[in-house]
Amino acid sequence: MNTGSETQMGIIPPLFCIKCGLEHRLPILIMTAITEQAIQDCMTQIRQKQEPHHSLEIQKYAQLRLMDFAPLLGEWGIDDPKNTPKAKPLPNVAQAFQAAELSAEQKSKLLNYLQQAAKQGSTTAMLYLAYAYAVGKFIAQNPTKAVECARIALKHQDYRAARLLGEMLAFAPALASDVLQNDVQIAAQNWVKTHPKLAQNAEQIPQLITQYLHNPIVAKFVAKQKLQQAKTMGSPIADQRIRGLSMIGVLSSSQPARQYQSIENWLENQLAAAHMPIESDDDMMILPEHMPLMVQEDDDVPVWHKAAIVGGFLLSGAMITLLIIRFLVK
Template identity: 35%
Template sequence: MQSPLPEKIPSEMQITDCMAQLVSKNSTSYGEVVQKYARLRLADFSELLKEWQNEEYAAKLGMPTLPQVAKMLHKGNVSPEQGKKLAAFLQQTAKQGNTTGALYLAYLCAKGLFIPQSLQKTAQCLRFAINQGDWRATRFLGELLIAVPLAARELVGDEIQAEATRWQSKNNHISSEKVEHSCRRFYDATPAIKFLARLKLEQAVQQGSPSAQQRIKGLSVLGELPSTMPPKQFQSISNWLDLQFLQPQEKYSPRADKDIVFLPDNIPLLPLGDDDEKPTWHKPAMYGLMLLVAVLIFTVLLQIVMRK
């Protein structure tokens, strides 16, 4: 497997213009590369920010809530100078092993606040906090995938690539290039990314999140998360690769989930008859034709009798 590709961050002008299009038209002429950064900036994570400063939750984690940081982010009118100091403070606290600092730093990276926007750096900060058992980071990663599925490659690419590498080592007759190409298609499979987002929220529940379970229920009702287990190939990259290379007759098209049309289960079927059965109008037509022939014969006979 190849090493992760370097992140291609669009220019500030492209991101800003794309955001304006999305807000005014709910669509954009920009491609996916620009869209994922623009959509992240537009995403609303205010409810998460409120939860992060909850003293009771933070005490269970053994971490401070950094209330001054929370207040500054909620105010939204931080000056550039204050923003630089805030970013520097969070970078320092994250280096010292403070998962709350890493969590807020991931938020700044995701939104492009006071520091350059970077999805890969967002993922790095979250991985550190997740490995420390911080359910806030796990929940945030799930929410990022829900808000912007296009960013899945940058946000969870490392763990998917690691699993794909293990799969390829067991199936080394498949080239790394082919496996990499198939992985790229996996990121475009909407059911796979939705299921992965659900797994992250479920992991947050197991780590102690008091609200992730309710969030799962709500998003499942809205269709943002799968309410049942998706087909096996969408449950992991290993299953996906099995289908792509070991069962090639069932290959998946990235657009398949969009093109499937589900019909109601109770549509009545038309009654089936014998192949030789005539249409319903056949018998009346035959009777009418026979009557017409009889009338013609009777008329001809009547004329012959009258001539005699």
């Protein structure tokens, strides 16, 4: 697999400009070292069911390499008249991708052909380019470009692209920022304009957006949404995939809480909690409706449990005493 250069430029979620009334975004560039050793180490941790200690940038490279694309590649070789006419199979390309390795000249010809076919509107070519970028086959691995190619194919109404995005997000949740960032930023910016009171503390918003994009519950929810979109567009396999992935826990079988279903809900939930005054009394505190509660274990056994335990001991003692008396009388 090829990661290209040792260091790649990553873009964190753009920040809203406080001075300009939140009217535009400020892109902030960060340098993230993407090395083959780091990716391999992360892959080992994932295989061994360990918690990866690498950054999300490293994790998405590793997660994509570990993903099984075979079912997707198989579907791309089927000519489905119900799909867009731009989704015709490319049998020679499929055969080339089955090869373990190609010469430098063959790689160059293959990639040039795919790029030209994609420019001419072939969504199948776009999907093969997405796959090549996703895993680094015949080209430098680049998850961001993989998502871009799949999104272009989806704009051309190819249901296979919706399924590809859904499954990549399901098996590589670290890819969520690449899949969702543009849509989330636009939606958040519009929400801020219509909720000026809640958005008074603008410095919190970039952090809340990042938290939303990196939340695994959100990744599962959007992955399922993409597969449902593929089903709506006519995919004959999407519904089966949803059921299968839900059974093994890759997708959630139920709807998540409302706050995870959109960035608007997330911002409203988090910022409303911060702005809502807390009512207090001498003996109790009333939390506002939107205040997220921390899940914690019970510190003490409930009072009725204690009473039941004491009663049980007394009853047992009485029965034992009664048995002893009856034995002595005999």
